[in-house]
Amino acid sequence: MDGTSTIGLIGSGSMARAMVEGWVRADPGRASRILATDRGSGRAAELARSRGVEHVTSNAELVARADTVLICVKPIDVERVLRDIGSRVGPDKAVASVAAGVATVTIESILDGDVPVFRLMPNVAVQVGLGTIAYAPGRFTHTTAEDRILDWMRPLGAVVGLEERQFDAATALSGSGPAFIALLVEAFEDSGIVAGLSHAKARELILTTMTGTAALLQEQDMACSTLRRMVTSPGGTAAAGLATLERAGVRGAIIDGVLAAMRRAGELG
Numbered sequence: 001m002d003g004t005s006t007i008g009l010i011g012s013g014s015m016a017r018a019m020v021e022g023w024v025r026a027d028p029g030r031a032s033r034i035l036a037t038d039r040g041s042g043r044a045a046e047l048a049r050s051r052g053v054e055h056v057t058s059n060a061e062l063v064a065r066a067d068t069v070l071i072c073v074k075p076i077d078v079e080r081v082l083r084d085i086g087s088r089v090g091p092d093k094a095v096a097s098v099a100a101g102v103a104t105v106t107i108e109s110i111l112d113g114d115v116p117v118f119r120l121m122p123n124v125a126v127q128v129g130l131g132t133i134a135y136a137p138g139r140f141t142h143t144t145a146e147d148r149i150l151d152w153m154r155p156l157g158a159v160v161g162l163e164e165r166q167f168d169a170a171t172a173l174s175g176s177g178p179a180f181i182a183l184l185v186e187a188f189e190d191s192g193i194v195a196g197l198s199h200a201k202a203r204e205l206i207l208t209t210m211t212g213t214a215a216l217l218q219e220q221d222m223a224c225s226t227l228r229r230m231v232t233s234p235g236g237t238a239a240a241g242l243a244t245l246e247r248a249g250v251r252g253a254i255i256d257g258v259l260a261a262m263r264r265a266g267e268l269g
């Protein structure tokens, strides 16, 4: 990060807080370049108190002082925010939105035509610098505004460039993904308890198994089928477990769940 850009977060809810925690964790000095608003709940002031960012009392002041504006409100509130700030946003600002289902073309149609607009879909793991952030520029690419947005996103995790039409899929897979994975972890914790382990030991075993498996797949670019074969000896324990899981329809249930989340993302814009 170039150390001069100031980002203004419109909205101080769960996602804004997760991003702020990620930035401050990566570099506490960055807090002084983060501004935040809310619509009166006190969450921006709380973020300022606990993380050292600056609570500003109006979106107008935030837009005047930040070169990069990040819209972190619910999808239904995006249009009102854009109409509120529209006359104050010029081509020198970068405007990005994390709102599920709201397309850059919608944002561009409300702001002046020459404002660089970006779409992001982060997940809550940005809080620990291990987020997944789907990214798509609007009509302007390769601008200094784009460099600024990417500089702000990179400390938060993996930035994955996508075509915007793929965003509903990314919203389902990586945006909602932590909720799905947490459900799986919980099920494994329960199964460990049923199998006679303490909750703490079951959790330790499954979390380290998950991170180890992810590292193996990622670092060695290994196919899932290869890894499964490595672990599944004929007539062995993994074979017995996998056959039961497949018969119970786990794979189909996960596909159906992700598709349901994707359809929902498409309804939110």
Ligand SMILES: NC(=O)c1ccc[n+]([C@@H]2O[C@H](COP(=O)([O-])OP(=O)(O)OC[C@H]3O[C@@H](n4cnc5c(N)ncnc54)[C@H](OP(=O)(O)O)[C@@H]3O)[C@@H](O)[C@H]2O)c1
Pocket (backbone or CB within 6 Å): 010, 011, 012, 013, 014, 015, 016, 037, 038, 039, 040, 041, 042, 043, 044, 059, 072, 073, 074, 075, 077, 080, 081, 098, 099, 100, 121, 122, 123, 124, 175
């Ligand atoms: N949560 C996730 O895991 C996740 C993941 C990816 C993307 N997202 C996206 O992130 C966005 C925010 O989600 P969230 O879970 O953080 O929601 P949230 O916790 O409800 O927070 C929304 C924030 O927006 C503020 N707000 C609404 N209208 C405003 C206005 N006119 N001016 C200033 N602030 C305003 C609210 O203010 P008050 O506090 O005063 O009510 C609140 O602080 C959504 O569009 C969602 O699609 C969320």
